[in-house]
Amino acid sequence: MMIFFRNPLALSGLIIIITILFLAIFAPLIAPYDPNYIDIDSILVAPNTNHIMGTDGLGRDVFSRMLFGAQISLLVGFVAVGIATLIGIILGSVAGFYRGWVDSLIMRLVDIMLSIPTFFLILAVIAFLTPSIWNIMIVIGLTSWMGVTRLVRAEFFSLRQREFVLAAETMGASDFKIIFSHLLPNSLTPVIVSSVLGIASAVLVESGLSFLGLGVQAPTASWGNILTDGKEYIQFAWWLSLFPGLAILFTVLGYNLLGEGLRDILDPKNINK
């Protein structure tokens, strides 16, 4: 834990993430208003002491909506990356351990997925299903596992010939045991880094989809769909555009800083410094 304090990148990322996590978890307690309460007497009120981030076109309190939007962002980030990492680890392990035709098959699949423009793929799937938060998480997860697969496979390739793995094999350990207790634990470092960075891009994709109206559906608040309103009222209500954008910016920045910081921290070259 102490090592975090010697790495300013990771530390500042961690602080940002923990702050947002805190705000999201305690959103129902912190939020001054019901995020979906429509108050026609206070439409498009500029930020003041009652509404610190102003109100939107339906008189809803932007600060409250932002807090509940944070929940959506975090949920989408974690679940989507969780799905992607799980698929990546399974396919990467299988490809890296068994090699041969299984490996070629999985790597072909990776190449194919990488050559389809991801955002198009996500949009297309959303078009055929109905846009909802669960579909978005699943679709983002299913379209972003390729990096992890490659990482795990590469780690397995380099670990496979090491003495401790050969020793386990000689002693008759099952494939399952070798993969889970010898190979995987030793190849998780790059996976952790890429997962943290993956959350950042999942947050960006979700907000982009919601902004286009194909993501989280109204009235549920998400940073992306608050920005859609911001676009609508850009000439009269700057606060509708400014705050959600800043929130996305800081969240993504936080995960990126944490990811890059972790990369430095977990790099064996830096352990003894």
Place this chain on the structure above:
Amino acid sequence: MLIGISLISFFIMQLAPGDITSNEAAFNPKASEESRQKLRELYNLDKPVIVQYGLWLKRISQLDFGNSFSSHQRPVLWQTKDKNGNITKGLIQEALPITLLINLLGIFIIFSISIVLGTLASVRQNTWVDRSITLFVFVGFAIPGFWLALLLMYWTGVVNQWLPISGLHSPGYLGLSEFDQILDLLKHLILPVLISCLSGLAGISLYVRNGMLEVLNQDFITTARAKGINEKKVVFVHALKNAILPLITIVGLSIPGLIGGSVIAESIFAIPGMGKLFYDAVLMRDFPVIMGILTIGSFLTLIGNLLADLGYAWADPRVRKGLVR
């Protein structure tokens, strides 16, 4: 590879709940029973899935992506001539050059700026120059493109009215001289190009910086310095050449991202490119257009990767002669 892509595109079409013709009818009430029947025949929906796939593959191998579902029913890919000799232009045929123009301009700008920034940061490692460039890189990664687009639109279009905020041409475009037409087009392109190259700019700057740091520590650089070659020549001739080689591959890899990213920029600025076409098709559930763009987009990526590999071999004699891989 191509077959795999077509399989995935086709699989997505199968995700649609129920019969695509009934789905389409729900979204386009004007569709008559007759046209629905035509669609069923076109996609052979009465046959088993495997046969459907085979027939669809056969059609796209002849570059026939069918016609759009929307009321104008234009061909998806390329122009067709009807009996009277009237030419109807294809949707992708019109949209693709616009997206390519924006992305090529974007790639050009990305390269010219990020090579300078990356080199500068590496030469001045751990000074305020390096730190501020790194900060720019992190912010550039994190900033949502559509948000920046909104802010720039507001600032340059609404508050100051320096730049037009949507479309490709001003009203009265056809009346302008050729030079003014190009000027008008460029003015409309400034913001979209800027937005589309932002994250690439950050990524490639970082890449050049890290690549340069690695190269600058290698023996041949020390040798060059020891021989008394001046520092500028060492950095710009000896080191930079080696550090930017991998960028050729990066460009190839970034094509799907660039094409995909065009959706947001183009729909904000109302630019009739591939991204906008795709977005509209998704909203209308215009299946032939969606399938067509997915397939063509992936095909472009493959071509891009191939060009990148060839470019790499052309630029690096070691690869060309098969000494390293």
